[in-house]
Amino acid sequence: MHEELRGFGFTVITVALDPSTDDARPWIEAARPTHPSLIDTTHVLADLYNVVNVPTILWIDEHGRIVRPNDVAFGTDTFKHITGLSAATHLAALRAWVRGETTALPEARIRALQSLPTDDDQRARAEFGLGEWLFAHGRTEAAARHFAKAGELAPHDFTIRRGTMPMRGIDPMGPQFREMFGAWVKAGNPYYRPLAE
Amino acid sequence: MTATRRFTVLDDGRPTEVDEPEGAALAKRAEAAGRPVAVDLDERVAYLGVGAAERAKALASLEAPDFTLPDLDGRRHSLSQYRGKKVLLVAYASW
Numbered sequence: 001m002h003e004e005l006r007g008f009g010f011t012v013i014t015v016a017l018d019p020s021t022d023d024a025r026p027w028i029e030a031a032r033p034t035h036p037s038l039i040d041t042t043h044v045l046a047d048l049y050n051v052v053n054v055p056t057i058l059w060i061d062e063h064g065r066i067v068r069p070n071d072v073a074f075g076t077d078t079f080k081h082i083t084g085l086s087a088a089t090h091l092a093a094l095r096a097w098v099r100g101e102t103t104a105l106p107e108a109r110i111r112a113l114q115s116l117p118t119d120d121d122q123r124a125r126a127e128f129g130l131g132e133w134l135f136a137h138g139r140t141e142a143a144a145r146h147f148a149k150a151g152e153l154a155p156h157d158f159t160i161r162r163g164t165m166p167m168r169g170i171d172p173m174g175p176q177f178r179e180m181f182g183a184w185v186k187a188g189n190p191y192y193r194p195l196a197e
Numbered sequence: 198m199t200a201t202r203r204f205t206v207l208d209d210g211r212p213t214e215v216d217e218p219e220g221a222a223l224a225k226r227a228e229a230a231g232r233p234v235a236v237d238l239d240e241r242v243a244y245l246g247v248g249a250a251e252r253a254k255a256l257a258s259l260e261a262p263d264f265t266l267p268d269l270d271g272r273r274h275s276l277s278q279y280r281g282k283k284v285l286l287v288a289y290a291s292w
Contacts (some may be wrong), residue, residue: 001285010283013276015266017290027291028269036274038266040288042210048262050252051288060261060284064277069256098283107259116253122233126246130235133207133242142240149235162292172292 067104124154
C-alpha cells in the first residue's frame with residue numbers, strides 16, 4: 001500500500017505498542033518496511049490518541065488534520081473470521097482518499113465519530129505509565145499491581161489489559177486472554193470498535 | 198544524620214529525581230490540579246499524567262497531536278516531519 005501510493009504524497013507510519021523493542025523486532029524485520037516503523041513501549045500514542053486496542057488506524061491529511069478518527073482496519077483478511085472486517089473495504093477507501101478521488105468526511109461528522117478519553121481512561125494510563133516504568137526497572141511485582149489497577153479503571157482498554165500480559169508473565173494469546181475476551185464479549189461488549197461508516 | 202531517600206517523579210513520562218517528601222508533595226499538588234496521578238509509596242515513584250479534558254480538547258480540534266518515537270535503529274521520527282503528505286497512522290502490536 002505504501003509503495004503503491006507513495007507517488008501521491010502519502011506515507012504509512014506504523015507504531016508498535018509493544019513492551020520492548022525486541023518484541024517488535026521480528027515483525028518489523030520480516031516486513032522490511034520502506035515507511036517509518038516506530039516502537040512505542042510507553043504508549044505515548046495511546047495516551048495522545050485514546051487508542052484502546054490494536055489495530056487502530058487514523059487518516060491524517062497533508063495539513064496535519066485528523067480526517068478519519070480511530071478506526072479498526074486490517075491489512076489482510078487473516079482475522080476476518082473473527083472480526084468480520086474485510087481488508088479490501090478500508091484499502092479501497094484509503095486508495096480513493098489518497099488519490100484525491102473522494103473528499104474526507106465533514107469536520108462535524110469526524111468529531112461525532114471520535115471517541116474521547118474519560119477521567120478513568122487517563123487514570124488508567126497514569127497507572128500503566130507507573131507500571132511500565134517499574135517493569136523497566138526490574139520491579140515486576142509492583143508493576144503488576146499497577147497494571148491490574150489500570151485494567152480495572154479502563155476495562156475496555158486492551159492496550160492495557162492484553163498489552164501488559166507479557167509483562168505479567170501471561171501469554172497474550174493463551175487461556176487467560178481467551179477467558180478475558182470471552183467474558184468481555186459475553187457481557188455484550190465489543191472487542192473491536194470499527195467506525196459506523 | 199540519615200540521607201533523605203530519593204523519589205522518582207515521572208511527569209508525563211519524563212523522570213526526575215527529588216527528595217522523598219518533595220516527591221509526595223508534587224504528586225499531591227498534581228492531583229489537586231486535576232491531573233491523573235498514580236503513586237507507589239513503597240517504591241517511591243509517582244506518575245503524573247495528562248487529564249482527559251486536555252487530551253479531549255486536543256483531539257476534538259482535529260489537529261493531529263504530534264509525537265516523536267524511535268524506529269528499530271533508534272532513529273527518532275516525528276509525525277510533524279511528514280507534514281505535506283497524507284498519512285495512514287497504524288497502531289499495532291505483537292500481542
